[in-house]
Amino acid sequence: MQIVDSHHHIWRQADLPWLLGPMQPRIFGPYEPIRRDYGIEEYLADTGGTGVVKSVYVQANWAPNWAADEAVWVSGEAARTGWPHAIVAHAEMTRGDVRPALDRLAQYPLVRGIRQQLHWHRNKLYRFAARPDLCEDAAVQANIAHLADYGWSFDLQVFPGQMEGAARLAEACPDVTFILQHAGMLEDLSDAGRDIWRAGMARLAGCPNVVTKTSGLGTFIHRVDAAQIARILAETVELFGAERCLWGSNFPIEKLWTGFGDLLAAHRQAAETLSETEQAALFHDTAARVYRL
Numbered sequence: 001m002q003i004v005d006s007h008h009h010i011w012r013q014a015d016l017p018w019l020l021g022p023m024q025p026r027i028f029g030p031y032e033p034i035r036r037d038y039g040i041e042e043y044l045a046d047t048g049g050t051g052v053v054k055s056v057y058v059q060a061n062w063a064p065n066w067a068a069d070e071a072v073w074v075s076g077e078a079a080r081t082g083w084p085h086a087i088v089a090h091a092e093m094t095r096g097d098v099r100p101a102l103d104r105l106a107q108y109p110l111v112r113g114i115r116q117q118l119h120w121h122r123n124k125l126y127r128f129a130a131r132p133d134l135c136e137d138a139a140v141q142a143n144i145a146h147l148a149d150y151g152w153s154f155d156l157q158v159f160p161g162q163m164e165g166a167a168r169l170a171e172a173c174p175d176v177t178f179i180l181q182h183a184g185m186l187e188d189l190s191d192a193g194r195d196i197w198r199a200g201m202a203r204l205a206g207c208p209n210v211v212t213k214t215s216g217l218g219t220f221i222h223r224v225d226a227a228q229i230a231r232i233l234a235e236t237v238e239l240f241g242a243e244r245c246l247w248g249s250n251f252p253i254e255k256l257w258t259g260f261g262d263l264l265a266a267h268r269q270a271a272e273t274l275s276e277t278e279q280a281a282l283f284h285d286t287a288a289r290v291y292r293l
Contacts, residue, residue, distance in 0.1 A: 001279065003051045003264065004287040007181075007215045007248025008084070009060040010077065012037050015070070017063055027126050028253050029222045038252045040081050046251060046260040053284075054293050055083055056248070058155060059090040059115050067091060068104045075108045086112040086291045088155050091143075094134060098143040102150055112291045113177075114147060115155035119185060120162065126187065128157075135165035141172040148175035153290060156210070157181040160193070163200025170207040177209050177290060182216035182250070183236050189221075189228075198235060205239040211290055212240050214267065214282070215248030224258045230270035242278035246287040 013019045018026070019035050043055075062070045067090040074087050087110045091101045094116075105111050118140075120132035134140050135158065144154050156178045158166045163184065170178050184204070186197045204210045214236060217229050237245055247267055254263055271279050287293065 001051055001268075001283060002053045003283050004246070004291075004293060005047065005052050005055040005249045005251075006179075006246045006287040006291065007058050007213055008043060008055055008251045009058060009253070010038055010040050010043055010074070010084075011060050012039075012073075015062055015066070015073070016060060018061065028219050028256060031253075031256060033256060034252050040077050040083050043251065044081075044083065046255065047249075050261055050264050054085040054288070056086045056088060056112070056287065056291050056293070057084040058088040058248075061117075062090070064090070064092055067101065071105055071108045071111060075110055078110055084110070085293050086110055088113045088115050088153075088291075090115060092116065093140045093143040094130075094137065095139075099146055102146060102152075106150055111152065113153035113155055113179070114144075115157065115181075117157045118162070118166075119157045119159050121159055121187075126159070132162055133165055135162060135169040141169055144169065144176060145173040148173070151292075153177040153179055155179045155181055155213075157185070159185050159187065160197040160200040163204055166200075167203045167207055167210075170204070170210050174209055177211065178207070179246070179290060180204060180210060180212040182219060183212055183214050183232050185216070185219070186232060187220040198239075201236065201239050205244075210240075211244040211246065211286060212236055213246050213248050216250040216253070218254055218257060218263075219250075222257050224254075224263055224266050226266045226269060229266050233267065233270045234273070237274065237278070237282070242274060242281040243286060245282050246290060247283050248287075 071089045091114045117128045118134045120129040
């Protein structure tokens, strides 16, 4: 089966402020092994023999004023190596009119969408956005709606408690495709936590312009857990349908605790109960359609 990796990062250490200076706590734990350059050659070595035929680069949190520089550098790597095949860039949706920034990014043909991480959590270690309700901010909604004029999607990253607001954002921007990151970032594995996640996922699944990415499922447990992957995948596919699900590696973050082949194998094993058509959608077709590969 041909695989599209719809979520990975390459980087140069010097370009990422969070990789510089003393190690700061991160959502995925200690990250000393990836405090270094992670270039496309290493990514290709990691994916060798796994069936990956195309990939999508998702922004790696360069300094906000360097968002266009990130797209320039990744575009250059693609011209040099043929990888990646699409870019999800960054643009600041919370201040002013985003269109000048989008116009600059539009110079780079591989750009297919934007990610600004809107996830907020009571636990400061898990927090990224300044406020929990940015999805419902009128300026944010207006700026994200402009993505439709560029034919671009929005990679949506929120916690389960924010999913009602995220659904309102999707409803406010019906012409934009939203790609929910990491299957909704289930971090509370208690029965109550799973119930909140499931209800939020059902709410988002009711928005026809939302698809979801089954990626980053080791983020909060720092390991590959086949049983957890199988449970999340089964429930996600049940809610969204395989034609609205796509897979991503989240490499090199997940490289902190696993190899690419083992990670992919766990997801493919979890998908064995699906039909061949559904598996093709999950691992290839949905990503190819959504990111126009």
